Amino acid sequence: MKPWEANIRRVAPYVPGEQPKGEKLIKLNTNENPYPPSPGVKQALAQMDCDWFRKYPDPAATVLIKALSKTYGVEEDRIFVGVGSDDVIAVAFMTFFNSRKPILFPDVSYSFYKVWADLFRIPYETPALDDNFCIRKEDYYRENGGIIFPNPNAPTGLLMPLSEVEDIIAHNQESVVILDEAYIDFGGESGIKLTEKYDNLLVVQTFSKSRSMAGMRIGCAYGHPDLIRALNDVKYSYNSYTMNIPSLVLGAKALEDDKYFKETLDKIIYTREQAKIRLGELGFSFPDSMANFIFASHKERRAEEIYKALRDNNIYVRYFKQPRLDNHLRISIGTDEEMEALYIFLKEFL
Amino acid sequence: MKPWEANIRRVAPYVPGEQPKGEKLIKLNTNENPYPPSPGVKQALAQMDCDWFRKYPDPAATVLIKALSKTYGVEEDRIFVGVGSDDVIAVAFMTFFNSRKPILFPDVSYSFYKVWADLFRIPYETPALDDNFCIRKEDYYRENGGIIFPNPNAPTGLLMPLSEVEDIIAHNQESVVILDEAYIDFGGESGIKLTEKYDNLLVVQTFSKSRSMAGMRIGCAYGHPDLIRALNDVKYSYNSYTMNIPSLVLGAKALEDDKYFKETLDKIIYTREQAKIRLGELGFSFPDSMANFIFASHKERRAEEIYKALRDNNIYVRYFKQPRLDNHLRISIGTDEEMEALYIFLKEFL
Numbered sequence: 001m002k003p004w005e006a007n008i009r010r011v012a013p014y015v016p017g018e019q020p021k022g023e024k025l026i027k028l029n030t031n032e033n034p035y036p037p038s039p040g041v042k043q044a045l046a047q048m049d050c051d052w053f054r055k056y057p058d059p060a061a062t063v064l065i066k067a068l069s070k071t072y073g074v075e076e077d078r079i080f081v082g083v084g085s086d087d088v089i090a091v092a093f094m095t096f097f098n099s100r101k102p103i104l105f106p107d108v109s110y111s112f113y114k115v116w117a118d119l120f121r122i123p124y125e126t127p128a129l130d131d132n133f134c135i136r137k138e139d140y141y142r143e144n145g146g147i148i149f150p151n152p153n154a155p156t157g158l159l160m161p162l163s164e165v166e167d168i169i170a171h172n173q174e175s176v177v178i179l180d181e182a183y184i185d186f187g188g189e190s191g192i193k194l195t196e197k198y199d200n201l202l203v204v205q206t207f208s209k210s211r212s213m214a215g216m217r218i219g220c221a222y223g224h225p226d227l228i229r230a231l232n233d234v235k236y237s238y239n240s241y242t243m244n245i246p247s248l249v250l251g252a253k254a255l256e257d258d259k260y261f262k263e264t265l266d267k268i269i270y271t272r273e274q275a276k277i278r279l280g281e282l283g284f285s286f287p288d289s290m291a292n293f294i295f296a297s298h299k300e301r302r303a304e305e306i307y308k309a310l311r312d313n314n315i316y317v318r319y320f321k322q323p324r325l326d327n328h329l330r331i332s333i334g335t336d337e338e339m340e341a342l343y344i345f346l347k348e349f350l
Numbered sequence: 351m352k353p354w355e356a357n358i359r360r361v362a363p364y365v366p367g368e369q370p371k372g373e374k375l376i377k378l379n380t381n382e383n384p385y386p387p388s389p390g391v392k393q394a395l396a397q398m399d400c401d402w403f404r405k406y407p408d409p410a411a412t413v414l415i416k417a418l419s420k421t422y423g424v425e426e427d428r429i430f431v432g433v434g435s436d437d438v439i440a441v442a443f444m445t446f447f448n449s450r451k452p453i454l455f456p457d458v459s460y461s462f463y464k465v466w467a468d469l470f471r472i473p474y475e476t477p478a479l480d481d482n483f484c485i486r487k488e489d490y491y492r493e494n495g496g497i498i499f500p501n502p503n504a505p506t507g508l509l510m511p512l513s514e515v516e517d518i519i520a521h522n523q524e525s526v527v528i529l530d531e532a533y534i535d536f537g538g539e540s541g542i543k544l545t546e547k548y549d550n551l552l553v554v555q556t557f558s559k560s561r562s563m564a565g566m567r568i569g570c571a572y573g574h575p576d577l578i579r580a581l582n583d584v585k586y587s588y589n590s591y592t593m594n595i596p597s598l599v600l601g602a603k604a605l606e607d608d609k610y611f612k613e614t615l616d617k618i619i620y621t622r623e624q625a626k627i628r629l630g631e632l633g634f635s636f637p638d639s640m641a642n643f644i645f646a647s648h649k650e651r652r653a654e655e656i657y658k659a660l661r662d663n664n665i666y667v668r669y670f671k672q673p674r675l676d677n678h679l680r681i682s683i684g685t686d687e688e689m690e691a692l693y694i695f696l697k698e699f700l
Contacts, residue, residue, distance in 0.1 A: 003524040004550050005576070007449040007495065013586030016409050027405070036401040045400045051386040053565040053600070055377070056558070059366050083433060086589040094469075099357040119444075119587040145357065174353035200354050208406070215403040215595040226355070236363030237469040239436040245565040246596040250403070 014115045028332040029316040031293050033212035035264045038257040041250050059240045067252035077225045083242050085206035085219030095234045096176040097122045099145030110154045133287050137164050141171045150180035155330040157289025159188045169198050179203045183291035185210035192222050199224035211254050218251045272333045278343050297328045364465045378682040379666040381643050383562035385614045388607040391600050409590045417602035427575045433592050435556035435569030445584045446526040447472045449495030460504045483637050491521045500530035505680040507639025509538045519548050529553045533641035535560035542572050549574035561604050568601045622683045628693050647678045
């Protein structure tokens with residue numbers, strides 16, 4: 001070993017879903033939106049002047065924060081933005097989780113939580129979901145250095161009623177609680193309004209799923225101005241200019257067309273409910289997802305076998321080779337045509 | 351104090367240069383390039399399809415890494431990219447500087463080094479530049495947990511000959527040495543080729559200055575594949591998808607037109623050399639900058655006074671209210687027209 005290697009931070013990194021390329025493939029593996037961003041984005045892109053790029057972007061992300069403030073009725077000093085919700089949550093871990101007590105998050109959940117905790121050397125405990133993949137709120141009624149959980153949860157898609165989310169927050173007013181709402185727009189009720197009641201609550205959302213902007217990397221968080229200020233201090237200590245000019249300009253634009261946004265969501269929700277029927281007929285069972293994916297296992301065939309067969313036929317779904325998850329497939333909701341192709345293949349294969 | 355506030359990471363964040371808005375102002379305060387990105391960027395922007403944005407970007411940044419590999423003749427597995435060189439260096443601090451021994455960087459240098467060390471709780475020592483603002487290489491011939499310095503240095507603009515840079519590296523083969531070449535294209539010789547000889551050397555560059563892409567946030571680093579792999583592991587543990595689709599596509603494109611790149615650099619270098627003559631005539635003295643800025647103090651008037659007078663007249667330069675720096679102005683090199691307006695104002699004011 002070379003001497004300097006002794007001081008390298010060793011981590012087991014998160015492995016993102018495959019990004020296969022090709023015209024004919026059906027990509028249902030990374031929970032992307034099958035529909036394009038709102039029409040205003042296209043227009044704003046056409047009007048973008050590349051001469052703007054020679055200057056630094058606005059480090060305060062004003063145009064985007066103002067647009068979020070208007071859209072969600074939240075004051076500007078209660079909003080933080082970053083390079084996807086991954087950046088927002090990573091900064092939040094670094095900012096808020098500095099206790100010696102363990103932070104808490106579910107054993108089956110967004111797998112990045114564990115990775116961040118390892119990266120920043122934060123102690124953690126992972127209360128197990130119950131046999132129906134539900135979060136047991138009572139598991140979070142104990143001393144901790146912070147709490148994070150997604151609602152709806154990933155990769156199960158299960159939504160917790162907002163009253164139960166509030167129970168967890170109400171029991172934990174001595175820690176920062178992060179509510180990760182990456183998938184909330186697909187049928188859930190947001191906890192944003194709870195940030196007015198609980199000044200230790202941070203609600204995180206993303207433009208990657210419901211806003212069709214995964215490729216632009218935009219995430220945001222809502223909370224008490226004290227939380228937002230602390231996040232900004234850490235952000236300005238890491239990289240002042242995280243969001244580039246296209247993400248600021250096009251992100252703000254993506255919020256403008258509420259009608260298009262709702263129509264897109266309705267289409268995805270409709271396709272998801274159809275998928276529950278069709279996958280059920282094919283012998284799959286799954287938690288009742290309120291997200292843009294379904295976490296399904298088959299009564300007869302192993303998930304890994306189905307995953308490989310699908311992949312061999314250019315249909316990509318997500319398979320997690322992990323305890324408790326390794327007989328399930330996470331299938332993102334695509335267009336009706338993409339889903340139809342999935343059902344046809346599965347019917348033949350099974 | 352609220353109970354959760356005890357666990358907030360407290361940092362004194364970096365304060366970026368002002369980003370004033372307005373048509374008529376002359377902005378010489380953040381070392382931006384006065385010329386637009388290469389013509390291919392404009393074309394690629396016009397061809398960008400906003401439907402691409404619904405999908406995640408390539409987490410491996412392949413298109414950009416291939417373009418850098420081709421441009422600089424460096425193998426792909428020796429290249430790392432990030433959201434500006436600030437992101438690249440922050441990840442490098444987190445990855446490599448985990449010793450209990452202090453890291454070393456000059457007392458007068460890029461002020462973010464201290465901020466990152468504080469953020470990640472890395473011990474550090476800051477050897478003083480000599481009275482001519484030069485780095486004394488012998489100050490770095492002692493035990494340390496890592497070394498970082500810019501060449502040319504900021505905010506002085508002074509270039510160290512590559513042989514002296516190599517002396518520092520050769521004396522420190524037990525630590526990771528980071529050579530920050532944000533301004534190297536304005537007349538210096540890059541240390542990239544030294545990465546083949548020293549596997550503990552990481553050379554960092556940026557698209558923000560010489561490539562006119564500050565607004566896109568693109569930075570890169572060159573080094574031994576072991577260093578690059580360690581950086582990628584930490585990057586994938588923080589945020590897999592840091593660079594968005596426009597930064598990957600347009601960043602790759604920005605590297606294509608070498609003739610335009612060299613012409614732009616020549617113009618800036620010519621204007622800088624003119625500026626040395628003109629500012630000298632006006633009573634300023636300064637280190638002999640090889641960057642795209644001049645770090646100047648006046649024989650009679652205080653820097654702060656000049657700074658304020660300029661600002662009142664819509665000419666922005668950078669003023670650092672810090673020991674050793676507080677009687678200097680850092681003046682970025684603009685177009686000849688912008689510089690002429692600066693000289694005219696200064697002549698009248700002084």
